[in-house]
Amino acid sequence: MGRPPCCDKVGIKKGPWTPEEDIILVSYIQEHGPGNWRSVPTNTGLMRCSKSCRLRWTNYLRPGIKRGNFTSHEEGMIVHLQALLGNKWAAIASYLPQRTDNDIKNYWNTHLKKKMRKYHQTANLDTKLHAPSSSTNNNNNTTNYNQNNQFLSPATSNNRQQQTIMAASTSSTLYASSAENISRLLEGWMMRSSSQNSSNNKAGKVKNNDKINDDECVQGEGSVMFKDELFESILSFDDNLMNNKNESIQDMEKWFLDETSGQVKEAMQLPSMF
DNA sequence: AAAATCTGCAACCGCAGCCCC
């Protein structure tokens, strides 16, 4: 019945990755580059399925990943892009090259969704207080979501077209193509893992990896590369805008070009919490 | 202080689409 899970083979390890496994995977990718995931478990001896290796790399080990502490600007981007695209986390992540789709998805589900709900509760209350009592708005529910669990902001329109535009501009997969970056990551790994006590790795959970990525790849020399990639990503978005202007995309353009959070809020009609 | 509950996030599952033969 149904499709069997990809990883139900006997001997395939599941669950949290150990630092040792991470080092093996990073070393292998340093040598061969990302891709051809099918061959990774056999070539490395890792008792993981190819899918697990790919996920571990893209969501955690890939150089340039920034973790935790989303800035208000990033929050604004996520909220606005989610309003435009719906739950197209990969597309949204392509505009935040230092964040993974998984990270953004988690952040949306755990933080932003609640914030938006709260905001709309407040906004709804305000409307009720200020609107005439004859209002025919029967939306008791505070937040509007469509069938795709997409938050419906005032700016939302022509989503199909915008998704096409977004998809066209997400072609730049921002894997670290630079061997230098990967080796820097590996160096950081080796240094830290040697001084790391097992107390930091309860039940195989490796929380301190976060810092390694930040230190080595975001604040280090490698950050130049990723800033450039972000810039290119935004440029490609602008190119698409030139060809596909419509009202809400112009809003988007305005928002992208604005640099201060105040302007962002204004352009997006975002609540003050951002 | 201990138990119960909540929260955040890494990892897994399974579907869809692409690519190659």
Add this chain to the structure above:
DNA sequence: GGGGGCTGCGGTTGCAGATTT
């Protein structure tokens, strides 16, 4: 053209730590 394999993606789960009772 179509069948199989591989990869990408979004939804969901499970668990550890934090918070509350």
